[in-house]
Amino acid sequence: MQPIHVLKQQSPVEGWDQQDPEEAFTLPSRYFFDDTLFKAERDNIFMHAWHVAGHVNEFAEPGQYVVVDLFDQSVVIAKNRQGEIRAFHNVCQHRGNRLLENRRGTTGGVVRCAYHSWCYEMDGSLRGAPRCDRMKNFDLQQFNIPQLRTEEMGGFIYFNFDAEAPSLRELFPGADAEMRRVFPNLDQMRLIDEQDVIVPANWKVIMDNSIEGYHFKLSGPCHIDLAKLIDFKGYALTKRDKWWTYIAPANLSMNEAYGVKLREDLNPDECFFNIGMWPNNTFYTFPFSEFLGSFMMIPLDAERSLLRFGYYSANPETAEVSKACMKWMNEDLGPEDIALNISVQKGLHSLGYDQGRYMIDPQRSNESEHLVHHFHRLVFNGIHGERAR
Ligand code: FES
Ligand SMILES: [Fe+2]
Structure with missing residues (x-):
């Protein structure tokens, strides 16, 4: 019998991307720490990406x-x-x-x-x-x-880096209009803050965490607070080919958010909005705040990533609720997710784990991991086949 750590290194990938997503097993754990696979991601994905x-x-x-x-x-x-x-x-x-x-x-x-x-x-x-x-x-x-x-x-x-790469508009058709729909004052935005955080986890572990709502009501207290700020049933995670959105209307019955009292006349279009562009660029806004956040997962090596949080606003004065939201992101919600990501990275090395199951519920995109599966399929094809395009 082969020792289990050898089996873990050899678990089959042939046909991995042919699985029915609703019955699929996740990417083998070595995709999240193996140096050779990481170098393939660098050469085949990131060196051809925007x-x-x-x-x-x-x-x-x-x-x-x-x-x-x-x-x-x-x-x-x-x-x-x-x-x-x-x-x-x-x-x-x-x-x-x-x-x-x-x-x-x-x-x-x-x-x-x-x-x-x-x-x-x-x-x-x-x-x-x-x-x-x-x-x-x-x-x-x-x-x-x-x-x-x-x-x-x-x-x-x-x-x-790739002079031949398809243009942004070819890769992400409709993404520009989607950003401008949610941020009509996009062109007036200015950088108000930037925070870099190094996390000891593979960049995909962090991406995976950000593109599913399955953990919202099931993990830590800040996530439960986030689920309350939005109409969770209306949370929709939508995949396109190389980009995706995850959007929920705000819960307009709230009178307080991030520890700050809200105005009476809330904007009915308030929402939780996220747009992701392959492979690692995300822009977002939180309900009741008026800033635009950027969230980049920059791989440093197979098991470390630089999370770069940018905050942009069109208002010369940052509103109190936006300041409170940024603080809550940096000090509460962010660390709660980062702790999960670090814990997953450790667990992926375990000889007792190799592949799990995507929890895909086609009826309820808010609680489903279909975007994680889609993202992994892009990674798999990027590493082994069609070059990040
Ligand atoms: S001028 Fe000599 S290295 Fe730049
Ligand atoms: Fe999270």
Whole structure:
């Protein structure tokens, strides 16, 4: 008889994606910690996917930039002097020094390498290199930093390492309109806060947790509070091909939320809204708050992820209920989910577990794990087959 840990490493995946979703077994546990599978996700999924750089208003002025690190890569997204938003690799073309260390900032229009002062425009083109006039055949243009593709959708700028990747609108048809329906003032939004949290769990463990409502009434006290703030029966989790939404009307009979008294004249359209874009970008809002949240699950390695929470608002003054909601997210609901994710990551290593069952209830999307199954199928195909598209 083979030892159980060998069986766990070899559990069959052949035909995994052919299972009837309503009877399907979950992805084998090694998909959540195996380094080889993680590298396949990096190469076949993330290096061909669109990554959020920031809201367009984070690039309002020439020289404004954002740095995004992903695996061992670092990318600068900036507005150049011509008023164009461009993405380029965060690396000097002389001897490879990293150019910008801060997450955000504004340059005077030029970035200077700290090593030998080569200077670049904020689109990566080389403007000057000290003493290059003394060099034989030195052509500045030969040392422009390679650019990456950028696109805008729903008020946010994205970049992609793959020059051939399908456009955002091909991948996520209707997502722009859906975001603008819920956030009519999307273009006026400004970043008000950003929190990074490193969680010792695979990025998919965290995604899985965020795309099902099965655990809402069955896990911790903050989740039960969340279920009360919404019309839980009306909570609908809807899959498209490469994007999905999970939306519930607010429970308008509430007179208090997040410890704050609510106004009498509640907006009848108040809702809990989430929109997810393959593979790891989510935007959301909570009932009774007026901010837009971004929630990115950035993989660091097979068993660690950086959760990046962005908060955006169109109002110059953040309303008290929005502040209370953000605090509740950061200090109450978020930690409750993070504790579950860390616990799952530990459990996945157990020799006593390999594959569970998706709890799919086609009649009740609010309590069903159909989005988890759909997401895993995209991951499976991304790793083993059709390249993240
Ligand atoms: S490495 Fe940047 S100027 Fe030398
Ligand atoms: Fe949760």
